[in-house]
Amino acid sequence: xxxxxxxxxxxxxxxxxxxxxxxxxxxxxxxxxxxxxxxxxxxxxxxxxxxxxxxxxxxxxxxxxxxxxxxxxxxxxxxxxxxxxxxxxxxxxxxxxxxxxxxxxxxxxxxxxxx
Amino acid sequence: xxxxxxxxxxxxxxxxxxxxxxxxxxxxxxxxxxxxxxxxxxxxxxxxxxxxxxxxxxxxxxxxxxxxxxxxxxxxxxxxxxxxxxxxxxxxxxxxxxxxxxxxxxxxxxxxxxxxxxxxxxxxxxxxxxxxxxxxxxxxxxxxxxxxxxxxxxxxxxxxxxxxxxxxxxxxxxxxxxxxxxxxx
Numbered sequence: 286x287x288x289x290x291x292x293x294x295x296x297x298x299x300x301x302x303x304x305x306x307x308x309x310x311x312x313x314x315x316x317x318x319x320x321x322x323x324x325x326x327x328x329x330x331x332x333x334x335x336x337x338x339x340x341x342x343x344x345x346x347x348x349x350x351x352x353x354x355x356x357x358x359x360x361x362x363x364x365x366x367x368x369x370x371x372x373x374x375x376x377x378x379x380x381x382x383x384x385x386x387x388x389x390x391x392x393x394x395x396x397x398x399x400x
Numbered sequence: 401x402x403x404x405x406x407x408x409x410x411x412x413x414x415x416x417x418x419x420x421x422x423x424x425x426x427x428x429x430x431x432x433x434x435x436x437x438x439x440x441x442x443x444x445x446x447x448x449x450x451x452x453x454x455x456x457x458x459x460x461x462x463x464x465x466x467x468x469x470x471x472x473x474x475x476x477x478x479x480x481x482x483x484x485x486x487x488x489x490x491x492x493x494x495x496x497x498x499x500x501x502x503x504x505x506x507x508x509x510x511x512x513x514x515x516x517x518x519x520x521x522x523x524x525x526x527x528x529x530x531x532x533x534x535x536x537x538x539x540x541x542x543x544x545x546x547x548x549x550x551x552x553x554x555x556x557x558x559x560x561x562x563x564x565x566x567x568x569x570x571x572x573x574x575x576x577x578x579x580x581x582x583x584x585x
Contacts, residue, residue: 293571294549294564301546315568318575322543325524331438335452340430342456343463344423 293319413471426463433477434459436545437484443540444488446525454491458484474554481545481555485537527577535570538563 293315296306300319308316331339419425434455441454461483469479528536534556541552549567553560 290561290564290568293568297542297567298548301542301548314575315571318571318578319543321578322524322539322571322574325521326443326540326544328435328544329439329442329451330435331452331455332448335455336434336438339434339452339456339459340427343430343459344427 289315409473409475412476416466416469416471416476420467420469423463423466426466429462429476430459433480436477437480440481440540440545441484441488443525443528443544444485444536445491446529450491454484454487457487461487474551477545478551478555481541481547482557485556488537489533523578527574530577531570531573535566535573538566539570539574542567 289311292312296308296312296316297319300306300316300323306316330336415425415428419429437458438451438455441458442448442451445451445454458480462480528539531539537556538552541547541555542549547555549560549563553563556563558566
């Protein structure tokens with residue numbers, strides 16, 4: 286970052302706060318362009334009926350997806366209970382995966398003996 | 401974005417909490433920021449159709465993520481600008497925005513839209529459109545939304561130094577592209 290970047294940024298902050306800025310010769314052309322930009326960008330309000338239609342659409346009830354329901358459940362838990370709840374869910378998932386894996390291996394062994 | 405005092409910030413925090421409990425209250429946040437987001441999107445894309453799409457997606461995403469929103473003492477508008485900039489950025493990667501030709505533009509244009517058709521407005525729009533996307537975002541957040549350097553850094557998730565450099569480069573480029581008599585206010 287050059288010193289000019291920094292000086293311009295500080296002058297712009299002052300300018301946007303409505304303070305008087307007295308720029309030097311180096312800063313002057315940049316501030317003139319900045320002032321032109323500020324004056325020449327009108328605020329364009331959202332047109333009707335788009336504005337009211339969008340609000341109406343946003344206000345419609347939305348079907349939550351299953352993971353959003355789970356996330357909602359997580360948020361409803363008190364902060365202290367979130368980590369143990371998450372740990373229990375991971376633990377149960379891991380135990381289920383190990384059990385399924387063990388059953389699959391055992392069935393394959395039985396199948397290899399009988400065939 | 402209008403600068404909020406401590407009392408207004410506190411009122412906004414309460415409004416967000418109310419909207420988190422009852423999504424029907426989101427309408428109040430919507431009314432507060434819809435014009436600002438639409439205007440930002442309009443100047444960024446140069447198209448009313450794209451501005452409507454960006455605005456709609458911005459508020460839809462904001463509403464979806466409202467339950468997980470955590471108040472950090474910053475106006476809600478900062479989050480909306482961040483979402484809008486991300487929607488615009490993704491849209492540009494997907495396909496270029498289509499500029500409306502004068503013959504295809506809506507006939508019932510308002511006074512603000514006339515700016516886009518005026519000669520000086522067209523030159524400025526063309527100069528802005530020629531800037532790299534991050535420079536254009538910084539300049540619009542600065543001069544159209546009226547954000548300070550620190551606030552823009554937060555919206556764009558960049559360092560304050562990076563924002564200062566982008567502002568300087570954007571203004572320098574515009575200075576070279578605009579007529580000297582145009583910028584002599």
